[in-house]
Amino acid sequence: MENTKQLNWRKSSFSGTQGNCVEVAIHDDGVYVRDSKDREGPVLRFTHAEWDAFKRGVTNGEF
Numbered sequence: 001m002e003n004t005k006q007l008n009w010r011k012s013s014f015s016g017t018q019g020n021c022v023e024v025a026i027h028d029d030g031v032y033v034r035d036s037k038d039r040e041g042p043v044l045r046f047t048h049a050e051w052d053a054f055k056r057g058v059t060n061g062e063f
Helices: 048-059
Strands: 022-027 030-035 043-046
Touching (some): 030 048, 043 048
């Protein structure tokens, strides 16, 4: 995806009001992550398999 501004960005409902969080956008070609304080800054892209592995690691307490 060339223009990540068109993505549907979401942040966790657990995020505080200080804005110290990340936003995630799920798209057909991958999962995109950015810093909510720097929406014009860099965006990371992960494959769906990479994102699923990350979520499993979080759930299993690996981090």
